[in-house]
Amino acid sequence: MLDATTRSGGTATVSPRTAATELAVATTAGPVAPARFAARVTRVLLSPWSRLSLLVALLASAATAVVLFQPQRLLTDGWPPQLGGAAAAVAYALAYGLCTVAFVPRPLLNLAAGALFGAQLGLASALAGTVLGAGTAFCLGRVLGQDALRPLLRGKWLKAADGQLSRHGFRSMLAARLFPGVPFAAANYCAAVSRMGLLPFLLATGLGSIPNTAAYVVAGARASTPTSPAFLIAMACIALPGLAGAVVAWRKRHRLRGR
Numbered sequence: 001m002l003d004a005t006t007r008s009g010g011t012a013t014v015s016p017r018t019a020a021t022e023l024a025v026a027t028t029a030g031p032v033a034p035a036r037f038a039a040r041v042t043r044v045l046l047s048p049w050s051r052l053s054l055l056v057a058l059l060a061s062a063a064t065a066v067v068l069f070q071p072q073r074l075l076t077d078g079w080p081p082q083l084g085g086a087a088a089a090v091a092y093a094l095a096y097g098l099c100t101v102a103f104v105p106r107p108l109l110n111l112a113a114g115a116l117f118g119a120q121l122g123l124a125s126a127l128a129g130t131v132l133g134a135g136t137a138f139c140l141g142r143v144l145g146q147d148a149l150r151p152l153l154r155g156k157w158l159k160a161a162d163g164q165l166s167r168h169g170f171r172s173m174l175a176a177r178l179f180p181g182v183p184f185a186a187a188n189y190c191a192a193v194s195r196m197g198l199l200p201f202l203l204a205t206g207l208g209s210i211p212n213t214a215a216y217v218v219a220g221a222r223a224s225t226p227t228s229p230a231f232l233i234a235m236a237c238i239a240l241p242g243l244a245g246a247v248v249a250w251r252k253r254h255r256l257r258g259r
Helices: 016-029 032-045 048-069 071-077 085-101 106-144 146-152 156-167 169-178 184-193 198-208 210-221 229-258
Strands: 005-008 011-014
Touching: 048 085, 048 106, 085 106, 085 184, 106 146, 106 184, 106 198, 106 210, 156 169, 156 184, 169 184, 169 198, 169 210, 198 210, 210 229
Parallel strands: none
Antiparallel strands: 005 011
């Protein structure tokens, strides 16, 4: 066996095995501090509150873009003449979805869809945009906001809403879409924070949004003839669900107080 060092002419020499070991230790010990720093930065960036801050920044930027570009001018200026037919309806559905994420009121978008494309094509475009916008908001809220916001669900009303959406997601979301008492964006992000699944959320949104969306689209398509039966029926279909939603919300309010 050779010692770690051997004497040769009065000079200490290191054996090859010892030199290789020391070189490996020196090589692996160097980047330990940068690796730890990178891991710490990654944990901070991916923490629940950092992701929630990113969500708030994205929504604030989207709302600012809406204020600057004013997409509601479609109601007065019309659709760009370069697009027409089905391609225009698809483009409008994409723009509709992005606008709903940026808190543009859906009634304005539905009226514009009817005015631009008529009742049938306008309804298809508006429903596609509704589902797209709701799904985008749900995914953003689920990925960026759920972990930070769920521990804050401590109030009686918040716990009741979370339990209802988590246990009866499809039925609760369908009711929220049928009765326009709950704001569209609020329903999206409340469902995202709850434990509701994405597929029941999208199905309930698509089915529950049909009556209200159709009423606004028909009203937009027949706005030039406000005394026509179609326009008057559409306005009645807008007003009656709103009144029914207010009554249901009032009754639920007393039930929640009694718990």
